[in-house]
Amino acid sequence: MNDGLQICIHRGTNQIGGSCVELQYAGKRIVVDLGLPLDAELEATDLPDIPSIHSDDGSLLGFLLSHGHRDHWGLLPKLPPAINVHLGRKTLSIMTAAAPFIPGGYAPVASVTYSDGQQFELGPFKITPYLMDHSGFDAYGFLIEVGGKRVYYSGDIRGHGRKAALFERFIKSPPSAIDVLLMEGSSLGRLQAGERFETEAEIENRLLDVMKTASGMVLVACSAQNIDRVVSVYRAAKRSGRQLLVDAYAAEVLKATDTKSIPKPTEEWSDVKVYIPQAQRRFLKEKNIASLVDAYKGRRVFPEALRSEAARSVMIIRPWMLRDLERAGALDEATAVWSQWDGYLKDETGTRFVEACAASSIRFEIIHTSGHADPHDLKRFSEAVSPMKLVPIHTFHPEQFDGLFANVVRSSDGEWFNA
Ligand SMILES: [Zn+2]
Numbered sequence: 001m002n003d004g005l006q007i008c009i010h011r012g013t014n015q016i017g018g019s020c021v022e023l024q025y026a027g028k029r030i031v032v033d034l035g036l037p038l039d040a041e042l043e044a045t046d047l048p049d050i051p052s053i054h055s056d057d058g059s060l061l062g063f064l065l066s067h068g069h070r071d072h073w074g075l076l077p078k079l080p081p082a083i084n085v086h087l088g089r090k091t092l093s094i095m096t097a098a099a100p101f102i103p104g105g106y107a108p109v110a111s112v113t114y115s116d117g118q119q120f121e122l123g124p125f126k127i128t129p130y131l132m133d134h135s136g137f138d139a140y141g142f143l144i145e146v147g148g149k150r151v152y153y154s155g156d157i158r159g160h161g162r163k164a165a166l167f168e169r170f171i172k173s174p175p176s177a178i179d180v181l182l183m184e185g186s187s188l189g190r191l192q193a194g195e196r197f198e199t200e201a202e203i204e205n206r207l208l209d210v211m212k213t214a215s216g217m218v219l220v221a222c223s224a225q226n227i228d229r230v231v232s233v234y235r236a237a238k239r240s241g242r243q244l245l246v247d248a249y250a251a252e253v254l255k256a257t258d259t260k261s262i263p264k265p266t267e268e269w270s271d272v273k274v275y276i277p278q279a280q281r282r283f284l285k286e287k288n289i290a291s292l293v294d295a296y297k298g299r300r301v302f303p304e305a306l307r308s309e310a311a312r313s314v315m316i317i318r319p320w321m322l323r324d325l326e327r328a329g330a331l332d333e334a335t336a337v338w339s340q341w342d343g344y345l346k347d348e349t350g351t352r353f354v355e356a357c358a359a360s361s362i363r364f365e366i367i368h369t370s371g372h373a374d375p376h377d378l379k380r381f382s383e384a385v386s387p388m389k390l391v392p393i394h395t396f397h398p399e400q401f402d403g404l405f406a407n408v409v410r411s412s413d414g415e416w417f418n419a
Pocket residue numbers: 067069134136156371
């Protein structure tokens with residue numbers, strides 16, 4: 001190895017998920033993201049081969065986490081707890097709020113938060129986070145400067161979400177003189193050439209159409225951590241004269257955004273209420289966090305009221321809640337909207353959900369758009385950065401980069417290259 005900056009994509013050169021990039025300069029190292037590959041089990045997945053994780057030679061200066069999606073943080077729980085994890089303040093707050101509710105939930109022990117546009121240093125590495133538009137809240141790309149080289153890591157990005165202005169801001173004044181751009185390509189292979197993803201605003205309008213025409217409750221199966229989507233659901237609910245019901249998990253995640261414009265079950269948002277399914281009530285007791293419901297006082301909808309509230313309500317659900325709503329008699333004339341990746345519908349949970357909806361004569365719709373940029377916006381992004389080398393990451397189709405973007409240099413998992 002030479003003295004200059006060297007980069008290794010440990011995972012992610014030919015898959016979405018599992019992203020992990022190590023940068024080494026003058027005997028010092030940082031690692032960007034440490035994700036769990038899609039469909040992988042935490043227990044069965046080994047950490048990538050990063051010797052400095054296990055050594056106390058002081059060469060590893062810390063981890064950078066781009067955002068709170070498991071395909072970026074999923075293997076962090078396997079790190080020795082003393083290693084610093086640098087992440088966005090709101091990402092930390094959401095991960096902490098979500099941790100008790102989700103299987104394998106986690107928040108870093110040694111966390112250091114960074115802010116949009118505020119450069120910080122780890123040894124010789126100067127890092128500037130760029131807040132971006134993505135389905136994950138508080139998601140960043142990183143400019144990393146070291147040894148006279150400038151590297152940009154895109155993180156996960158899109159230009160059609162509720163924070164599209166962040167994408168346009170970036171395009172207008174991108175970091176200059178980039179030697180290496182590591183750019184995601186999730187949408188390659190998913191869209192035909194020239195095809196665009198629907199915007200979040202279009203999703204809101206399609207949700208509104210359903211909510212206006214539905215006579216019973218509207219159940220929206222989406223991720224509570226897809227904050228853009230929750231906002232779309234809330235806005236469509238409001239425009240159709242309905243209130244939004246969320247469970248304790250979604251309530252805690254929304255509160256943890258600590259963002260004024262995000263709907264949440266607090267005083268300022270009289271049309272956001274909390275419904276706690278029976279199974280969740282037991283769960284909160286088991287986890288010793290039942291007291292968190294005290295904060296929802298005056299904003300609860302109880303099972304006995306659910307039937308009469310159904311026609312003027314939209315509820316954000318997960319598939320297992322259906323049985324609870326059935327018991328409460330709240331599913332007459334109900335409509336279910338699948339508002340997440342339709343690939344999940346092929347899972348056991350997804351299949352069972354579709355069957356359960358059919359069995360209860362629940363109308364079923366799919367309304368969703370991607371959390372990732374379409375090829376059109378990726379092209380705009382790469383042209384704005386105009387790097388000496390563009391290295392594909394976070395994609396199942398690195399071979400498609402060549403035809404779409406300039407200066408593409410492909411790498412393989414585990415291979416070191418000079419910046
Ligand atoms: Zn993501």
